[in-house]
Amino acid sequence: MSNKVPAYLQIRKAIADDIDNQNLEENQRLPPERALCEQYGVTRVTLRRSLRLLENDGKIYRKNRSGWYVCPSRLRYNPLKYASILSYARDQGFEVATHLVGQERITPPESVRKILQLEPGQEVIRLVRMRSLNGRPAVVENFYMNPMVLVDIDQQDLSQSISKLLMHHYGLKKIRYEIEILPTTLGPTEADILDIAAGTNGMNIFRTVYDDQGRTVECDVEYWRNDALLIEASVNLELEATP
Numbered sequence: 001m002s003n004k005v006p007a008y009l010q011i012r013k014a015i016a017d018d019i020d021n022q023n024l025e026e027n028q029r030l031p032p033e034r035a036l037c038e039q040y041g042v043t044r045v046t047l048r049r050s051l052r053l054l055e056n057d058g059k060i061y062r063k064n065r066s067g068w069y070v071c072p073s074r075l076r077y078n079p080l081k082y083a084s085i086l087s088y089a090r091d092q093g094f095e096v097a098t099h100l101v102g103q104e105r106i107t108p109p110e111s112v113r114k115i116l117q118l119e120p121g122q123e124v125i126r127l128v129r130m131r132s133l134n135g136r137p138a139v140v141e142n143f144y145m146n147p148m149v150l151v152d153i154d155q156q157d158l159s160q161s162i163s164k165l166l167m168h169h170y171g172l173k174k175i176r177y178e179i180e181i182l183p184t185t186l187g188p189t190e191a192d193i194l195d196i197a198a199g200t201n202g203m204n205i206f207r208t209v210y211d212d213q214g215r216t217v218e219c220d221v222e223y224w225r226n227d228a229l230l231i232e233a234s235v236n237l238e239l240e241a242t243p
Helices: 007-020 033-040 044-056 085-091 110-115 162-168 188-194
Strands: 060-063 067-070 075-077 096-106 124-133 136-145 175-185 201-211 216-225 229-231
Touching: 007 033, 007 044, 033 044, 044 060, 075 085, 085 096, 110 216, 136 188, 162 216, 188 216
Parallel strands: 075 229
Antiparallel strands: 060 067, 096 124, 124 136, 136 216, 175 201, 201 216
């Protein structure tokens, strides 16, 4: 390999080019690390540096105890549109599966209590779900639901679309929501559910939903795989001349 560019960057580019040119297909397993070391004439330390960069780039992902694989297409998400993951995924040709991880009535953390506008000691319904896209775990969803607004929410089928449940069962036709999107690293709990290593790069989406009376309906925290989501938005603007 050329000495002008570090070997790990050359390997990163070579594998990325193979993926971009579709010489490597989605979900295809890369050769074992030993074979890649021989192919590029580098040590395993150098190779792993390249692979970690490709993982951070969202080009490849690692399955625990299985190896490295080419990332599939990302789900395209528009934060300006209030719709369920199920709706987005089906419109884009993904097969979606929902796994209910847990559901319980708890005293929420103080930060959540204030967001939900509850008195100290009041309980909420906490729901944890995992969604997979085409069979690959993609996101962990944590919902904190206000039982003062969503009466008997814990008696409903919470494997379905929450946005549709709010609309059709609770009659919430007009809502307002706020959203924050931040990069993060996945903690042990979320990483275990997603079957990836703790500390892997991820994306955190925090959403708060209000009804037309200003009451907080629910807030949810999503932990996405870094390589599973693409955020996009289209905005129409009328530009004004400036002096």
